[in-house]
Amino acid sequence: MATKVQPLTSTPKAATLSNEEILRYSRHLIMPEVGMEGQLKLKNAKVLLIGTGGLGAPLGLYLAAAGVGRLGLVDFDVVDFTNLQRQVTFGSSDVGKSKTEAARARLSNLNPDIEIESYETKLTSENALELFKDFDIIVDGTDNFPTRYLVNDACILLGKPNVYGSIFRFEGQATVFGMPDGPCYRCLYPEPPPPGLVPSCAEGGVLGVLPGIVGSIQAMETIKLILGRGDNLIGRLLLFDALAMKFRELKLRKNPDCPVCGNHRTITKLIDYYEFCGVRGEEAPGPNVQVPEITPRELKSRLDRGDDLFILDVREPHEYQICNLHGHLIPLGELPRRVHELDSSREIIAHCRSGKRSAEAVDFLRKAGFRKILNLKGGILAWSDEVDPSVPKY
Amino acid sequence: MAVKVIIPTPLRAYAGKRDSAEFKAATVGEALGHLTTQFSELRKHLFTDDGKLRSFVNVYVNDEDIRYLAKENTPTKDGDTISIIPSIAGGCR
Numbered sequence: 001m002a003t004k005v006q007p008l009t010s011t012p013k014a015a016t017l018s019n020e021e022i023l024r025y026s027r028h029l030i031m032p033e034v035g036m037e038g039q040l041k042l043k044n045a046k047v048l049l050i051g052t053g054g055l056g057a058p059l060g061l062y063l064a065a066a067g068v069g070r071l072g073l074v075d076f077d078v079v080d081f082t083n084l085q086r087q088v089t090f091g092s093s094d095v096g097k098s099k100t101e102a103a104r105a106r107l108s109n110l111n112p113d114i115e116i117e118s119y120e121t122k123l124t125s126e127n128a129l130e131l132f133k134d135f136d137i138i139v140d141g142t143d144n145f146p147t148r149y150l151v152n153d154a155c156i157l158l159g160k161p162n163v164y165g166s167i168f169r170f171e172g173q174a175t176v177f178g179m180p181d182g183p184c185y186r187c188l189y190p191e192p193p194p195p196g197l198v199p200s201c202a203e204g205g206v207l208g209v210l211p212g213i214v215g216s217i218q219a220m221e222t223i224k225l226i227l228g229r230g231d232n233l234i235g236r237l238l239l240f241d242a243l244a245m246k247f248r249e250l251k252l253r254k255n256p257d258c259p260v261c262g263n264h265r266t267i268t269k270l271i272d273y274y275e276f277c278g279v280r281g282e283e284a285p286g287p288n289v290q291v292p293e294i295t296p297r298e299l300k301s302r303l304d305r306g307d308d309l310f311i312l313d314v315r316e317p318h319e320y321q322i323c324n325l326h327g328h329l330i331p332l333g334e335l336p337r338r339v340h341e342l343d344s345s346r347e348i349i350a351h352c353r354s355g356k357r358s359a360e361a362v363d364f365l366r367k368a369g370f371r372k373i374l375n376l377k378g379g380i381l382a383w384s385d386e387v388d389p390s391v392p393k394y
Numbered sequence: 395m396a397v398k399v400i401i402p403t404p405l406r407a408y409a410g411k412r413d414s415a416e417f418k419a420a421t422v423g424e425a426l427g428h429l430t431t432q433f434s435e436l437r438k439h440l441f442t443d444d445g446k447l448r449s450f451v452n453v454y455v456n457d458e459d460i461r462y463l464a465k466e467n468t469p470t471k472d473g474d475t476i477s478i479i480p481s482i483a484g485g486c487r
Contacts, residue, residue: 054484142483143483143484144483145483148483166483166484168404168482169404170403171402171403171482173479173482188452188481189449189450189481191450192450193448193480204404204484239477239479241403244413248457248477249457250457250458250459250477251457251459253459253462333407
């Protein structure tokens with residue numbers, strides 16, 4: 001059952017709105033559910049956004065527009081062209097700029113009456129508690145497991161709500177963790193998946209509108225927490241499938257044995273989350289296979305020499321359409337049942353986008369008895385960098 | 395008794411790109427057994443080498459977490475929906 005929450009902000013410090021603010025927020029003020037009281041709560045609220053990317057974009061825009069008085073932005077990344085498909089805070093002219101600074105400029109333009117603090121830093125176990133302590137609500141829009149566990153534990157240690165959202169391809173999850181009687185992220189998932197088992201957005205892709213929807217749900221939950229109105233997603237995991245266009249809801253329970261929020265707590269300070277998750281960052285290499293390699297330049301000169309080489313492309317058909325090296329396409333997942341298409345007496349060069357999937361393919365084929373097989377180091381990305389820049393990178 | 399197993403996006407690649415499958419099963423364990431027999435590549439993503447459900451994979455019968463029911467022995471009845479909910483971390487940089 002959903003829990004009614006108490007307003008989080010104590011007695012408002014700002015007690016009035018200027019005439020300009022009254023005009024700006026008039027569509028809030030004429031709703032009894034917000035009104036002057038609610039708008040002042042928003043003005044006095046302090047919300048910290050972890051990540052200014054896909055989820056952070058609608059979060060920043062809507063929370064700034066709604067008049068949340070103090071917004072903190074934490075990110076260490078720089079805007080690049082691949083971000084613009086979904087990170088709608090940024091424009092083409094922001095490419096190359098720091099995300100927190102570009103977001104700050106956009107949000108101050110949207111609402112000059114609010115304070116925006118940008119923290120151009122990676123969130124770590126060393127700085128998290130210090131960063132979080134001055135904010136009422138923490139919103140998790142990060143992209144990797146170590147940071148998600150870090151945000152969760154820091155929120156529990158400080159007793160702050162954690163508005164959670166997560167996306168993959170066309171599926172999203174949202175909930176509110178860290179409320180006094182509610183569950184936390186570790187109650188839901190005591191342990192992260194091993195590195196490499198769950199693909200990241202960079203590997204798996206994401207439909208650009210999806211973070212817009214899930215981030216907007218997080219923004220709505222944040223505003224409801226501030227207003228103390230409605231039923232929040234406490235103890236409820238909202239699942240969204242954009243392809244089926246279906247929302248579902250699952251019950252989340254507080255785990256009495258949870259190491260960070262349960263009855264017998266074993267985690268009482270922040271730990272090393274990279275060690276806990278067994279990775280350095282979200283771009284975890286899969287099973288680390290050592291296979292014989294060829295560099296793009298070596299491959300180019302051998303092709304130019306007229307060597308008889310068989311190029312095996314192990315990407316998916318939709319990737320082949322983006323760009324290819326005229327190789328024979330057998331997606332990695334189909335390789336076991338299509339081995340007969342390959343001639344083990346010929347020299348084979350396997351490649352994919354970055355060299356990771358093709359390393360698995362080379363490993364598999366070597367175990368299947370292929371001896372003359374090499375992996376193209378760095379994949380088609382490196383080919384574009386080192387040999388033929390007309391091949392697009394994706 | 396037919397129960398529907400919903401396969402989440404990250405695992406569809408290992409399940410012939412299917413988004414769900416139906417099986418006759420009296421318990422959650424039985425349904426997941428049928429699922430991983432039909433799609434053998436799914437097995438390592440759901441179970442450890444000694445056959446235990448992996449800790450980062452949550453399984454629900456309708457809207458209830460089986461950890462708070464009878465785990466894999468949780469009985470299922472005709473028309474129940476089993477959801478596999480793996481952790482996803484994306485927020486997308």
